[in-house]
Amino acid sequence: MLRAYRSSEVAAAERPLIEAGVPLMERASFAVSTAVARELKARGHRVAGSRILVLAGGGNNGGDALYAGAYLARRGAIVDVACPAGNVHEGGYAAAIDAGCRTVADDELATAARAAGVWIDGLAGIGLRPPLRDPLASVVAMLETERATSPDEPIVVAVDCPTGIGVDDGGVSGPVLRATVTVALAVAKPGLLAPPASRFCGRVEVVDIGLSVPGLPAVAALGGSDVADVLRVPDATDHKYTRGVVLLGTGSAEYPGAAVLTAGGALGGGAGMVRLDSPDVASLVLRTYPEVVTGMGRAQATVIGSGVPATDVDRLRGPLDRALAENYPVVVDAGALSLLKDGYEDLPSTAVLTPHAGELAELLSARGEGLTRSDIEAAPIRAVRLAATVTGATIVLKGGTDVIAGPDGPVYAQPARSHWRATAGAGDVYAGLLGALLAGAGEDLARAGRGYGQPALLAAAASWLHAEAAHSDGPIRAGQIAERLPAAIAQALRG
Ligand SMILES: NC(=O)C1=CN([C@@H]2O[C@H](COP(=O)(O)OP(=O)(O)OC[C@H]3O[C@@H](n4cnc5c(N)ncnc54)[C@H](O)[C@@H]3O)[C@@H](O)[C@H]2O)[C@@H](O)CC1
Numbered sequence: 485m486l487r488a489y490r491s492s493e494v495a496a497a498e499r500p501l502i503e504a505g506v507p508l509m510e511r512a513s514f515a516v517s518t519a520v521a522r523e524l525k526a527r528g529h530r531v532a533g534s535r536i537l538v539l540a541g542g543g544n545n546g547g548d549a550l551y552a553g554a555y556l557a558r559r560g561a562i563v564d565v566a567c568p569a570g571n572v573h574e575g576g577y578a579a580a581i582d583a584g585c586r587t588v589a590d591d592e593l594a595t596a597a598r599a600a601g602v603w604i605d606g607l608a609g610i611g612l613r614p615p616l617r618d619p620l621a622s623v624v625a626m627l628e629t630e631r632a633t634s635p636d637e638p639i640v641v642a643v644d645c646p647t648g649i650g651v652d653d654g655g656v657s658g659p660v661l662r663a664t665v666t667v668a669l670a671v672a673k674p675g676l677l678a679p680p681a682s683r684f685c686g687r688v689e690v691v692d693i694g695l696s697v698p699g700l701p702a703v704a705a706l707g708g709s710d711v712a713d714v715l716r717v718p719d720a721t722d723h724k725y726t727r728g729v730v731l732l733g734t735g736s737a738e739y740p741g742a743a744v745l746t747a748g749g750a751l752g753g754g755a756g757m758v759r760l761d762s763p764d765v766a767s768l769v770l771r772t773y774p775e776v777v778t779g780m781g782r783a784q785a786t787v788i789g790s791g792v793p794a795t796d797v798d799r800l801r802g803p804l805d806r807a808l809a810e811n812y813p814v815v816v817d818a819g820a821l822s823l824l825k826d827g828y829e830d831l832p833s834t835a836v837l838t839p840h841a842g843e844l845a846e847l848l849s850a851r852g853e854g855l856t857r858s859d860i861e862a863a864p865i866r867a868v869r870l871a872a873t874v875t876g877a878t879i880v881l882k883g884g885t886d887v888i889a890g891p892d893g894p895v896y897a898q899p900a901r902s903h904w905r906a907t908a909g910a911g912d913v914y915a916g917l918l919g920a921l922l923a924g925a926g927e928d929l930a931r932a933g934r935g936y937g938q939p940a941l942l943a944a945a946a947s948w949l950h951a952e953a954a955h956s957d958g959p960i961r962a963g964q965i966a967e968r969l970p971a972a973i974a975q976a977l978r979g
């Protein structure tokens with residue numbers, strides 16, 4: 485699991501170690517130099533003879549970059565050092581000069597940037613209060629132009645975070661220096677995981693510098709082994725009912741395929757049984773999935789709304805109310821979200837809402853929170869937290885990175901592995917899959933009452949599996965994502 489903590493929490497954890505003289509900056513800069521060497525090696529280059537540009541701001545982030553430059557210069561790299569902030573970390577600068585680095589004047593920076601194969605971004609780290617101001621803002625804008633017009637992409641290694649991102653809120657409010665790889669010191673930071681800032685981070689590598697941050701992370705991203713921990717693997721005592729029954733109130737005469745896709749998601753996600761309560765589309769679903777049972781009946785999780793237009797959702801009120809009354813989890817997708825605009829004041833976290841940004845904006849405005857779709861896309865962490873707080877429910881904001889929050893616990897940010905998954909019906913498969921995971925835990929969730937952070941964790945696991953199943957070098961159909969879910973589950977379980 486990648487765990488991200490806010491800058492104030494990192495600074496508070498750092499303070500006693502720094503006071504005790506623990507050489508955190510030495511460790512950090514050594515880790516950065518190792519990352520640079522590895523990136524060069526991966527492209528068939530050696531450190532010796534490589535041209536590297538260190539971009540050093542006036543804070544400790546610049547110090548890290550300068551000491552890293554010194555290490556690399558001692559290994560034979562040709563290292564230029566630019567300090568455009570007007571001040572510089574003195575110890576780091578002295579070490580860099582001592583190791584043979586050359587200082588670049590401000591008017592030579594563009595030329596040095598073009599000549600270098602690697603840029604080490606130490607302009608600002610967790611001490612930055614965005615938006616980035618001049619002179620650094622102009623420097624970053626110039627470097628981005630340089631990169632865009634250069635025939636060879638430089639490898640950009642960001643120290644701790646790409647300069648300019650909203651480290652704590654994941655926002656982007658000014659120029660950002662896009663990274664190839666971000667070397668996160670000790671722990672990730674929210675902006676490294678959550679969009680839109682995470683789109684500027686490249687690969688995120690967390691390095692150990694002997695610093696741990698206590699408490700729950702603000703933002704987390706599950707890996708395959710975390711998913712394996714929450715998957716319910718059947719044993720010899722299980723049968724279809726104990727593995728979990730998913731009831732689907734999905735699909736309509738208008739969008740019949742959504743019922744097929746949610747059924748595929750639920751079956752591929754390991755449901756013990758899938759029931760379908762959508763008479764209009766039952767025969768279509770049975771043609772693809774004869775395993776599906778039609779009609780109402782007992783279920784440990786309910787999925788409603790996928791492919792059901794808002795004009796036809798009244799029939800879903802029954803299954804929704806029953807799930808809520810019995811404390812069983814319910815996934816409220818697409819058209820069914822409109823049911824929640826009126827009433828349903830205090831939902832439990834076992835109600836999992838799966839809106840995209842536009843649907844979330846509508847839901848929030850019905851609750852008196854005037855966020856537009858673009859407000860939500862600019863600050864998804866804040867939006868899902870707010871929505872979870874005002875509704876009580878678990879919110880899954882679907883996108884290139886799914887951002888998930890319950891009323892308590894961390895926000896999860898689960899990235900797509902390839903963006904080919906942005907295809908019609910992929911969300912229906914997700915809703916069915918999530919239904920299967922929730923059904924597996926349904927009895928426990930019902931016993932535990934309102935669910936607390938558990939549904940968010942399961943939703944994050946569903947996002948990981950969905951991303952894994954949709955991983956593709958070329959176009960993929962939603963139906964194929966459903967077909968590939970069993971392999972994604974096996975992949976998570978193999979570790
Ligand atoms: N404290 C330590 O000893 C350690 C800190 N570490 C490094 O230190 C970094 C944090 O260092 P600092 O707290 O010195 O801060 P930073 O170096 O991240 O940034 C502060 C600098 O940015 C400038 N700045 C702030 N907001 C700005 C804006 N909007 N526009 C332009 N400039 C702006 C400040 O004037 C200051 O010069 C971490 O990200 C990490 O790289 C690591 O070396 C680990 C140990």
Ligand SMILES: [K+]
Nearest residue numbers: 605608643645
């Ligand atoms: K940086």
